[in-house]
Amino acid sequence: MAVCIAVIAKENYPLYIRSVPTENELKFHYTVHTSLDVVDEKISAMGKALVDQRELYLGLLYPTEDYKVYGYVTNSKVKFVMVVDSSNTALRDNEIRSMFRKLHNSYTDIMCNPFYNPGDRIHSRAFDTMVNSMMMQVC
């Protein structure tokens, strides 16, 4: 269960960002922003090889004592960043990967909508529903 999920456009501005404990939103925004540097680093590290050989899933970007940040980048340089609570040790890599895959699928669905202009903020209700399902359930 993620604590914060963000979709970042190619130009590194957020298309969609949602976090669960809404009072700490700013902190998560900042975390996601700083994680972008790590994402870029990872992309460029693989950049020697041809782009298409790059894995989309970037894995753990960096851990802090409170939470871990995972990254995923698409072929069109749209990045998904997920912040996960560190206390949630049961969360395995596979699950993170599947969550990213779901995100990617939903994102593609949004793209298919002709009324969506790439680069706009994402307002899709279907996407919201999917993200909500992935977020941590706050009692």
Added chain:
Amino acid sequence: PWSRGRGGSGAAAAAAGTGGLLLSLSETEQQRYSELFSRCCPPPEAAAGGSSVGELFRASQLPPDTLHQITEVCGAKRVGYFGPAQFYIALKLIAAAQSGFPVRIESIKNELPLPRFMALKNDTEVRYGTPAEFHGVKFQVPHATLEKNSYKRTDEGDKQEAKSPPMSPICSPPASPSTYQRIPLSYGYGKARSGLEQQHGAPYEVRHCTHQQDGPSSGNYGAKSALPCSTPNRSLSVEREQQDSSTQYSDDPWRITEEQRDYYINQFRSLQPDLNAFISGSVAKNFFTKSKLPIPELSHIWELSDVDCDGELTLAEFCAAFHLVVARKNGYQLPETLPETLLPDYLQAACLKPVRDCALFDSYSEPLQGSQQSRDLSRTEKPSAGEVPDNSALLQDAKKDDKQALKVSTTLKTIPKEFQHLTLKTAAQEPNALRARPRSRSYSSTSIEDAMKKGEEPPTPPPRPQKSHSRASSLDLNKIFQQNTQAVRSGWLPPPPPALPPRPSVSQTEQPSEAELHPQMNRPPSQAEENSSAKKEVVLAQPPSKPARRKLRTEAQGLDTPELSPTINVTSSLPAVKPHLPVQKQSSKQKRAIQTAIRKNKEANAVLARLNSELQQQLKEVHKERIALETQLEQLRPVTVL
């Protein structure tokens, strides 16, 4: 009792407030007005809240300047608030305006129907006479037949809501379908709409009960739809007001009636003559944008209706989307999920079947459609033995033709039943798009560079029309398709092309599998061709994307034909596909047909081979350029990255 009291005092106040103008309110009017007034100002105040009054007025669907006029005339502007007198006068003026009379004090002296307001909220919990919340009684979109009962209806509606929430929130169920029937009948997007938006006086007469019954020209109905257009803010405010979820909708508002369906189908035809093909996203976007709904709403409607999320609308999806637009225009709030009656499955089963049956289309090849239309596509019967080889050959010819504008139009007549079968099946399946369609996008390797380099097509586009196999009947087709896909992927086997003597013996499933196999196998070369450059015909194939691609595929497939003898083809294909094809006898007719097909294919092959070589050349050049660019990029990169 309370409302009546207010009504009484209201009438008196009205008389007093207008400085001597005696407003005679009828019993029903009094009741209604007082009810409205109480909704506008919940606590028993002297004046109605400005915002709620404004919303109510906007719900009357009058243009803003008319509303301003009304406000002025009724005296609210003068006194600065909407007292009961002003309010009642305003209501009466609204009724007058809606009936087509000018906004004048004199006009309200006439006998007028009650003012009509668009549904402001779809709240089935609105109780009759609950002043606490301004729910804007759900005034039904005006209709001739309903007009008489307008006030009665709301009472009934309210009471019914109290009793049975599942019932149509707006009014008694029989009314709502008729609503929908009227509205789309002459919905007239486009010209009619723009023209009508200018008229304010005339359209209002439409809404008057006495005029309406039918017979009004399409223009009038277009006016009705134009009215919501002309007050987009109203719809937005309506949206704001409507808090309630859609779950309270009964099936009625979301059920498409026959008339509506026919109308939608006609509209579909106007956009896309082939009823079994798709409307592309951009075309649909333009069309629905004409409805003047705000883009986020249209976006949501699209999300709801494009069930298979492929960026295109099948007929069923289009009908659902259109219906949602119509509903939205009439004030219904958009549901969160697609109502059951609007699911493509349901629509498909319910109504589109007859259309489809007589439609006779190949969902893939639009250009083929013309010729195919003339044929009688019976659904997926086992083609006669002789026809099958003809068909496959002829089909390829046909596809070739369409793509390269060669002749061979005659061959199209005897459409490959097998392909018909295939496409019919897929056509059947497309509208039944599943939400849980198999995601054939493989993210790890579908980059465009990938496709370019390997010349292997990303799995998504060609299978797209077939992805949405949701019918149980198509399960085997699904499996076969995927089997073929894998066979293709594993190795690009030369396709068993036109002359397949054994083919006639094949069962139903095998035939489609072969047809599938052909396109599958042709996809890689075609993809390479397509991707490598903006070569004319190849690129031409691109915009009609899927249909053309299949054609290209089969053409490329035809490429291989002359290289292999038919028997070799057959045998080589056999291992790839399911082992089937027991050899069967052929009639002489079949042989002849096969031979003609072979000849034609050879011609096509020659052309295609040339094309192919040119494209390959281009591909190589582009690759070289790409590598050069990449090396440059790498050289530059260390500089930019700190």
